[in-house]
Amino acid sequence: MTIFRKSFVFIISIFIFALSLCLYGQDNDWVIRIRDSQGEIKKLFAVNDFMSELSNIVVLRGLPTENLNMLLTNDLQLWQFASQLIEQELVYMKAVEEGFDKDEELTSTISRERDNQIAQLYMQSKLRDGFDVVSEEEKRQFFNNNRERLQAARGNNIRYEQVAMDIEYTILQERMRNEYDRIINEARTNYKLEYSSTRDPCVIIDDKQIPLSNFNEMFNQTLRQSGENIPPALRVQARDNMFNAFVAREIMIYEANKVGFYDNPEAKAIENYITRTAVVAHYIEKTIRSTILEPTEEEINQVYEQYGRLYRIDSLPYAEAQKALETLVIEAKTQQRYQILTTDLRYRYNIEKNLSLVENLGKSENVN
Incomplete structure (x- = not known):
């Protein structure tokens, strides 16, 4: 998608900037440095590490790329983000020290979320430019072609402006369903692929088997999130649509592993972000909220x-x-x-911040 491609270009510029700093000595190439009472460095966020954290927020929350530049050029927001990152890292270190990162259920959750996010990231890299751009002409054509259906659902006086955003979402969903079909059809050629939503395992890709329980868990979670509001008559259709998306996702996970995409720096950064966030949330739940x-x-x-x-x-x-x-x-x-x-x-720790490095990067991006 456009957001991911813009983000990727921006991250590349960040890595180049960080590399140039090495000419002046590695001791200057840090934004946050955490030392223990003996002076030993326990955690160091270099420029590219810090910028990866910012980029992860943008990517995982689906925010516009412009938000990244806004953070870099707003002293207060940048300071707040750095403080939150420091606090999270301190709690993460304590959680790891006390063994809270070894919980089997937690590691399974982290693995699923990592696979889900990296599969999405990998899929975005394969989509055509402008995939997520819906023209005004497309939306108005959809409105005219489906006017009667829209009037039946929203009233005879429905106007285009009232449903333009819903129409855009519907068009993007249809594009995504077509993309899932394309991924599955290509996989039939490239791999030994079998899938069915009624048998176990429900997906087989070469020698990899995905149990039906994985899909059932995803579908049931979606039902819970929707407040069980999907009418029984539509649940079969919803299940079929979701299964196609599930199969495509599993293909993307398999392919991303196969081509080494999991070792991509951006994928590694997202995995680290997901891991730290999940461990901290688990620690808070077990040691604070539950008490x-x-x-x-x-x-x-x-x-x-x-x-x-x-x-x-x-x-x-x-x-x-x-x-x-x-x-x-x-x-x-x-x-x-x-x-x-x-x-x-x-x-307990000596915490140093050197935010001027990323502030200068934000200024140089604005100039460019």
Whole structure:
């Protein structure tokens, strides 16, 4: 997609910039440096490391590439991001030190998320330029060709401007379904491929077998995220569509492994980002959130007074409102304890920041 290609070009320029810094000595090529009480360097973010972290935020959240330049040229946002990165790294080091990165369920989750993100990244590298660009002419043609259906769903007075974004999404989804079909058809030629959503294993690519439980777990998670709002009559169609996407994804994972794409610097950076984020979240869940007692009535009432109307909790059914308020109390306490933890960790280490390097990079990008 365009976002990924722009991001890739920008990252290449970052690596060139970082390489040029080596001419002045490696000791200057760092943005964040963390030392222990004995002065030993425990973690060092070089320019390319720091920029990879920023790029990962843009890529994984699907943000416009311009957000990267905005971060680089906004002193406050850059400082905030650096502080968050430091805190996360300190908690990650503590979690690893205490063995929280060895949890079998966690490593399985990290592996699945890594495969999913790298498969998407690999697929983007194979898409044609402008794949994600939908012209005004295409959207208006879709509107005219489907006017009756849109009127039946949204009313006779429906206007193009009201549904333009929905139309763009629909066109992109159709393109993506066609892309899945193309990937599967090509794989039939290149590999020994078998697949079925009713047997186990559900996908076989050469000697690799993917169990049906993997697909069922993905489909059931999607149902939960949709609030079980997919009508039973449409679930069969939804399952078939999702299975095609699942097969295409597994092909991309297999091919990315086969051609060594997992060793690509951008793929490695995403894997490291996913791993650290997941380990930190796991550590917080196990050592902080799970230890917080059930909120008292007084705490719930206090939170309601502060946030009830802001989050429109008073419009929810009683049981949902109660659950939402309890969650707010627990999350507030979790955040408080997390801040205490990170403050304590900051005192244990000597933390140095050299943000001028990336600030200069942002200025040079703007000039160019």
